[in-house]
Amino acid sequence: MKTKTGGLSKTTKSDLITYGMVILAYIIVQLLVSTGHVSSLIQGLLVPFCTYAIVAIALNLTVGILGELSIGHAGFMCVGAFTSAVFSLAFKQTMPSAPRFLIAILIGAASAALIGFLVGIPVLRLKGDYLAIVTLAFGEIIKNIINALYLGVDSRGVHFTMKDALSLNIEEDGLVLIKGAQGVTGTPNDSNFTVGIVLLLVTLFIVLNFIHSRTGRAVMAIRDNRIAAESIGINVTKYKLIAFTLSAALAGVAGVLYAHNLSTLNALPKNFGYNMSILILVFVVLGGIGNIRGSIIAAVLLTLLPEMLRGLSDYRMLIYSVVLIAMMIFNWSPNAIFFRKRLQQRLTAGRETEKEEA
């Protein structure tokens, strides 16, 4: 009973547009880079674009598909970033970079998934605002634990303490991996744009297929009406946990990309605090809740915007906020939507009359 358009279902077509958009953007950027037409600023931003697009998709899975508000996704990113950075630093000398980075990605995803699963068990019993507050608290806890954690490795094994670096009692030849607030220093720079795009495509593939799968439909049924979903035998806790864990794992992957793009990694309020979680939520809301393609575009746009406003020097962050408000209104205010619809109708009407005249 599906409405077929050119042999493809509507959702498949929409998915293909999303993949196509990412691949096209990649090709265009690579062409421009190879011909030397891209500024250093944009080249430096390519990996952050991918990072934030991935984490926005991950959060959209929780907010848009599962229908639960999480403002702790920066915490999952943080877990992925630190576990993978520690791994990469520990094996910096002994492993070639390609397999090391692949394992780092898997470790980052797995550890974030594990934490997501553990947090999800109690948290997903809550609904709405309560869930938001618990995830918020979780994000802050992760950040503070990492700021107090000292981890080192030497010939006698792995040492860790919450006191200070001296209490680690590392031998001379040992290596301190996490130095409390000083974080991880010297992570190899393995991230690049190609890896970022591949990870973004993999993320898209996982999320889009998840949405259209049997599990995804069950998750959406829970979102739309929990009681009805339960009544037809859907295991609410199981499906909620699956979606939340997947979302956490993907946020962890974004963290891995983040950690391997910079040589220092600190858990600051700026990059892994609740401000960041809110920013990720802003990506999702601006791009459209449940709209995966929109999340990617919003993440890229909002990462680019503050850099493009550097010319305004001191007023930069003020203008950034104003532009953000304006974009939200233009995108989602009912009046603005009505206005855009009318404009569109007029345009299509004009085109049709042109056709008739022709």
Added chain:
Amino acid sequence: MKKKMVSLMLAGAMMATLLAGCGSDGAADGAAATGTETEATEVSDTTEAADTTEEADTTEAADTTAAGGTFKIGGIGPLTGGAAVYGVAAKNGSQIAVDEINEAGGINGMTVELNFQDDELDAEKSVNAYNVLKDWGAQVIDGSVTSACSIAVSEKTWQDKVFQLTPSGSAVDCVQYDNAFRICFSDPNQGIASAQYIGENGLASKVAVIYDSSDVYSSGIYEKFAQEAANQSFEIVAAGAFTADNKTDFSVQLQQAKDAGAELIFLPIYYTEASLILTQADSMGFDVQFFGCDGLDGILGVENFDASLAEGVMLLTPFAADATDDLTVNFVKEYNDRFGETPNQFAADGYDTIYTIKAAAEKAGITADMSNEEICTALSQAMTEITVNGLTGEGITWDASGEPSKAPKAVVIKDGAYAAM
């Protein structure tokens, strides 16, 4: 349909901005610094490089005095957010030095241009700021002001072979590469110097430490202080940590120090928290000596703080705004006139950074048509050969590791002013 339209529009906007990022390629090549005027406009089209009024001034100056072209210095530091006070001070200090140098005829006949970019105390943003400066055509980097950002930027300057001099990035790894140098003491140096000073002068036999475990600077100093303390004649009887989220009430740490019988409290922290600690110790009736590092400089200027409580506080600092030598007096006066406040050590570090670059550039005979890599090699070599008399020390020299060698000055607060010890 609606969604499609929105996404098309946003995608369009994204492509437009990406394309707008193009074309600054010529400016990214620092070698072509002679055609500065045209390049500058080209950049402002694309990246809208921060054309503040000061810069407009220097560009005007370029019209009149630029016989040898321009020398572009890119500065990076936090100009917004919680750490803005450090970045703004370093920026202002650097700007004063740049203006003085330009008035005196520039470096090797080249006019100096400073473009200072905001990094919001975020390593990722710091790298973005560096890339903006690269597009602008920066030939050397003055920054970043904070440690973590400085480390992240040094990774990039090392790849690109751009000379980097950080005014106040004090963590050890800031200067791990051959192209990176610093003006301030490193954290371990400060910790070791403080421990030695306390031990050698027999200031106390029981010492307590209160430090910020969430701060790189503070925990870095504490670590080395504790290590060095083992070799000294005093013992650390209590170490109280606090974090950035919890820095208003210090009664627990003070009580701990009091119970342990501490005679001296070492404060490797910034002055805002230190002023609270002094006030709370006073209200507890805890009579104890205080000893701090350069972060304490500025404590006398804290609003609503009874400066008499700071009487007798000792600090190791490379810069004291109350010093009476001509250089400091002139700098403090100029800073006060222009920015309406007393400069702190970050401003002094920023000022010295520019003069150090000048000294090294003159030693190496830098000219505007050299490529960034040539400048980097020449400056890195020259840095080890120069001696700078700056605000933050007399006769500062550098070795190839990037560490400055200068004597820390110990001062004590007496009658509401710094006095040498």
